[in-house]
Amino acid sequence: MTKKIYLDYAATTPVDPRVKKAMEPYFTEKFGNTMSLHSFGQEAKVVLEESREVVADLINAKPSEIIFTGSATESNNLAIKGIALANKHKGKHIIISSIEHPCVLESSQWLKTQGFNITKAGVDKYGRVDPENIAKTIREDTILVSIIHASNEIGTIQPIEKIGKICKEKRVLFHTDAAQSFGKIPINVNKMNIDLLTASSHKMYGPKGAALLFIRDGVKIEPILHGGGQESGLRSSTINVPAIIGFAKACEIAQKEMGKEGERLTKLRNKLIKQVLKIKGSHLNGPPSHKSTDGQSHPTKRLPNNANFRFDFIEGESMVIQLDLKGIAASTGSACSSIKLEPSHVLLAIGLKPEQAHGSLRISLGKWTTEKEINYLLKVLPKIVKQLRSISPFGK
């Protein structure tokens, strides 16, 4: 097989050619700065606001509630730190889950040094946060609850609507990091009682360098970047018009195609899971895709494109490299494994032992994943697992 197979859509996605086409004029012809008074600037300002409408529409928000940023990391930083700083007179307690993305974990960690208290809500073996537990954890001085919508590693979709309802009743602000779910499954910020939501363009076939933070009207938040006052003063920076145009186009496409594509991927993913679990000593991490004996399962509780496995006695890193050498791009349970040594905090949070967490493999599917590609993976993977198991540790 000469063509490479990309099965790491959760890390980033290729840009949809339709998105690329929509962006093209905004580099050399319509390159204006939205803050300029002249026609170039006006043109940029118009398309920026049109983009805001398209993007807002995907989550049933008002355009005025959308702030464009440069990345999901930036949006999460703005949400967590911005809410904390604007509401510290009301209280200094924040609740997050134990399976958040590092940018939420680290932002909270930083807030600790500023005198805030952070509670990490645990998850069950499928990675689910219990809304009742959140209700119990909310205190008098709780100002914010931030729970990731869908796990980037194991695909678990949280009961966001329930958690949102609890927060609403208790008058606590609710933020969700929807970087993985946005554009893949329907989101309605009103129905789901969400006050702040993070989403990113490059996870849904838009370009890198564009993301958003939805901030419900009336929610007080402090900016982190100060300057020219763009984005209602909440995110000073020259507007990255081409990236935002691309982001909006990706949203427009997702609006139309999300439903069918979700069904297609779910089917393909379920086949993958079914076949991989036939390998001896293999396990699925995260929620089951089919009905399991304990009745916990529901297909809507896992992202349609995510599968995460572990194989007894095997390191994920070796598997990923072996697959790469065969032209298949996948990922270990923990992203950035070359930088970080620690086993994935998400896999540890669902109760895996460190050695089990090191043995995991994340396969994330996307728009251009074909059945043929999945078949090739299914042909290659069992051999790699077998080979890796056949090697006893050397020289010990």
Added chain:
Amino acid sequence: MFKSNNKKACPEDIRLSSVEALSRRVIIAMSGGVDSSVAAALLKRAGFDVVGVHMKFWSEGKKSGNKCCTPESEKRARQVAKKLSIPFYVFNFEKEFKKRIVDYFLKTEKQGKTPNPCVICNKEIKFGLLLEKALKLNADFIATGHYARSQLSGAEWKLLKGKDKNKDQSYFLWQLNQKQLKHILFPVGNYTKTEVRKLAKKFKLPTANTQESQEVCFINTEIHPVKSGRAGVPLKAGQFNRVNYFLRKYLKTKPGDIVDTRGKILGKHQGLWFYTIGQRKGIGIAAENPYYVLRKDIKKNELIITQNKKDLLQKELVVKSVNWISGVKPKLPIKVNTKIRYRSPSASAIVRQSGNKIKVIFKKPQRAITPGQSVVFYAGGELLGGGIIPN
């Protein structure tokens, strides 16, 4: 392509061509330096399925990192891999390196000895962990940029000195065994450093002009920038003072007496680990004739020094943790050439069984035999094995 001055087919070339290179996978450890970069290029040229790997080791303080694996060197290794169109991966061995190398280094220093961390790193990390990983990646071989050679003789893998006498690194490889050698290639072993630099230029590798790294790789030169001596923190022979800064940070100080051979107290030392046998500079005892570090008495925490250079001479030593590359102890006694440290000249000796101990008896007495260092045995260009000099 580059032609060696050596007209005859050399062992390394035989090795590279004797194994069916095509479709045999070899994992090359790429530090980003010129030696391993050229090694990778040579393997690629020979037709191997080459996979580049950069190992991350532990270092003191996070910023500039271990000298063998700074972000800068990783970047260079990556560039070389790209240039050669080979896959490239980074393995993070920080934890294991700290445990198996740095902790060993500190433990040995604390015992008053002078360890060779590179010897242990070769055994435990490069030809230990990395080899394990390589086999998991379905590789037939691992390769490094060491100046050494290996050759199959009958059913036995022999480890030979590198062609470049001045750069030969076989000293650091005495702990290898047959099981490991079977899977190891040393592509630059049959070239001199000058030739390797020329090859780097010829292959247009982005590392051609990189500097040599010689100090202990995990000691951060930015944290301990001092090169010259300073009161109370003496220089170690052949090492920069920063080693002692490192030791002071992790082992603290443990003051004791400096005495002469008759036990007369001459002064105070700050900790035995700041000194090494044979050291002259930095003892801090003023006298007309210079003093040398003769011995360390760990129990009494005394540093024994002498003005008589002859006291430093020793005719024989008992060697511990002996390894024979062949895997079999040869019939003893055996006449060998030895090296008692990496940069010491070769010395003729007899290795002899003495009860259940193995002794090395030198033809000429050797100066400053240092506990913790490796003594290795050669027969001509072949490395037979070695051992560690005990206290």
